[in-house]
Structure formats: C-alpha cells, structure tokens
Amino acid sequence: MLLCIDCGNTNTVFAIWDGTEFLTTFRTATEHQRTADQYYVWYNALMAHRGLDVTIDAVIISSTVPRVVFNLRVFADRYFNTRPLVVGREDCALPHIPRVDVGTQVGPDRLVNTAGAYDRHGGNLIVVDFGTATTFDVVDDDGAYVGGVIAPGVNLSLEALHQAAAALPHVDVTKPARVIGTNTVACMQSGVFWGYVGLVRGICDRIRAERDRPMQIIGTGGLAPLFSQGDVLFDRIEDDLTMHGLTVIHAYNRAAAQAQG
Numbered sequence: 001m002l003l004c005i006d007c008g009n010t011n012t013v014f015a016i017w018d019g020t021e022f023l024t025t026f027r028t029a030t031e032h033q034r035t036a037d038q039y040y041v042w043y044n045a046l047m048a049h050r051g052l053d054v055t056i057d058a059v060i061i062s063s064t065v066p067r068v069v070f071n072l073r074v075f076a077d078r079y080f081n082t083r084p085l086v087v088g089r090e091d092c093a094l095p096h097i098p099r100v101d102v103g104t105q106v107g108p109d110r111l112v113n114t115a116g117a118y119d120r121h122g123g124n125l126i127v128v129d130f131g132t133a134t135t136f137d138v139v140d141d142d143g144a145y146v147g148g149v150i151a152p153g154v155n156l157s158l159e160a161l162h163q164a165a166a167a168l169p170h171v172d173v174t175k176p177a178r179v180i181g182t183n184t185v186a187c188m189q190s191g192v193f194w195g196y197v198g199l200v201r202g203i204c205d206r207i208r209a210e211r212d213r214p215m216q217i218i219g220t221g222g223l224a225p226l227f228s229q230g231d232v233l234f235d236r237i238e239d240d241l242t243m244h245g246l247t248v249i250h251a252y253n254r255a256a257a258q259a260q261g
Contacts, residue, residue, distance in 0.1 A: 003056045003080070004246040005072060007063035008109065009132040014043065015243045016054060022243060024050055032067035036074035059084035060092075060250045062108040062242065085253055087112055087246070095252045096143040109242060110137045111145060115252075116245025117218050118143040121236065124213060126204050128234070129241075130221030132156060134196070136203055138211070149203055154196055154223055161188065173223060193227070200233050
C-alpha cells in the first residue's frame with residue numbers, strides 16, 4: 001500500500017491509500033526536530049489503536065518545510081524498506097510540467113493540488129487552498145500549473161492582528177450573524193470572514209478576466225467549507241485534494257518506471 005505524507009507549515013498529515021480509497025488519515029504538528037524513530041512510534045501507535053495492520057510498499061512525500069524531509073526519508077527507508085518519492089525532487093516526475101519563469105521554484109503543495117484537481121476536474125481551474133497561506137493556483141486547459149497568487153492565511157492574519165494590537169483578543173474564525181459587529185469579537189470575526197470572502201472572490205474574478213475564459217474554482221483546505229457559506233465562492237470543495245494529488249503523482253511515476261523496464 002501507499003503511504004502519502006503531506007507536510008505543511010503547521011500540520012503534517014499521513015494517509016494510507018489501498019489503490020481505491022484512503023483507509024485512514026493521521027494528523028500531527030509539523031516539527032523539524034522529530035526523528036525518524038519518533039515518527040514511527042507515533043505512526044505505529046495510531047495504527048494499533050485503529051486496528052490496522054497493513055504492508056506499506058511505497059511512500060510519497062510533499063513538504064513545504066525542507067528541514068523535515070530528511071527524517072521522513074529515513075523513516076520510510078528504515079521502517080518500510082522503500083525509497084520515497086519527494087515531490088519537487090528531480091527523481092519525482094510530474095504529469096504536467098509547470099509553465100512559470102525560469103528558475104522559479106513552485107511549492108510542492110501547489111504542484112500536488114494541481115495534479116489532483118486536473119485529474120478530477122480537467123483544466124481551466126483556480127484552486128484555492130486555505131492553509132497557513134491562502135494560495136490560488138491556476139491550472140491550464142492541458143493540466144499545467146501556470147502561476148497563481150499567495151496571500152496571508154486566515155489564522156495568520158488573525159494572529160498578526162492580535163499581536164500588533166494588545167487590546168484585541170484571540171478569536172475563532174466563524175461566519176458572523178451580521179456584517180456590522182456590535183462588540184470587539186464580532187467586529188474581528190466579521191472583518192476576517194467577509195474580508196476573506198471578498199479577497200477570494202476579487203482575486204478569482206481578476207484571474208478569470210486576465211485569462212479571458214471561464215474557469216472552475218475548486219476550494220480545499222480546512223477552512224474552505226466555512227468560507228463556502230459566505231457566498232457562492234466555489235464550484236466544488238475537495239477535502240482530500242492534496243492527498244489525491246499525491247496518489248496521482250505516484251501512479252504517474254510508477255507507470256513511467258514500469259514502461260522503462
């Protein structure tokens with residue numbers, strides 16, 4: 001079976017793919033100090049707790065945090081006796097080559113989302129991912145990543161607001177009952193929620209105008225369902241888009257290896 005690992009700036013997610021569906025998913029905080037052995041202790045305990053006993057014969061990793069990749073590679077090699085594919089490395093081929101400025105490094109998470117979205121929905125897409133940053137990825141009609149937008153993430157913006165203004169509290173991200181708040185918390189929640197609804201709609205409208213064509217908007221990330229309540233922002237919401245993209249890239253590389261010999 002395939003172990004997919006998506007390491008973001010805040011959380012790292014493990015998911016086991018049996019070729020048809022994901023059997024289980026685990027989530028932990030991203031910590032670059034965590035060793036290969038610590039990953040395995042955590043992984044093994046959760047597998048036992050969920051009553052799962054599977055044989056992992058392949059691992060694929062996408063990481064926006066370069067410092068954690070080495071220990072994840074050791075983890076795969078030591079405990080599963082397999083050399084993992086790492087998205088963004090030369091030995092991990094992509095189904096479609098990005099068309100961006102020469103020398104530009106595209107984040108692995110954006111490449112993975114592109115692969116997953118194109119596999120499910122075809123081309124001419126805008127993929128909006130609510131993570132530590134809020135990213136907009138533009139997928140051409142042939143599946144190539146052709147650029148995008150990076151904006152501060154929702155929680156990052158709230159944290160910055162709290163740190164910069166001592167009188168402003170920590171607040172949860174939620175859809176407020178009204179736009180006009182009558183207390184500090186309600187005002188902050190309205191500003192963040194409706195502000196990001198406007199940001200997403202405005203950027204997507206500008207991308208569509210610049211591309212001069214109809215484009216589907218795909219939402220992903222933990223906050224996508226919440227923000228879909230604010231307006232008809234998304235044509236589809238894909239909770240597992242990144243993990244699906246990892247399975248697509250792994251299958252592409254496996255097929256290429258089999259074709260070579």
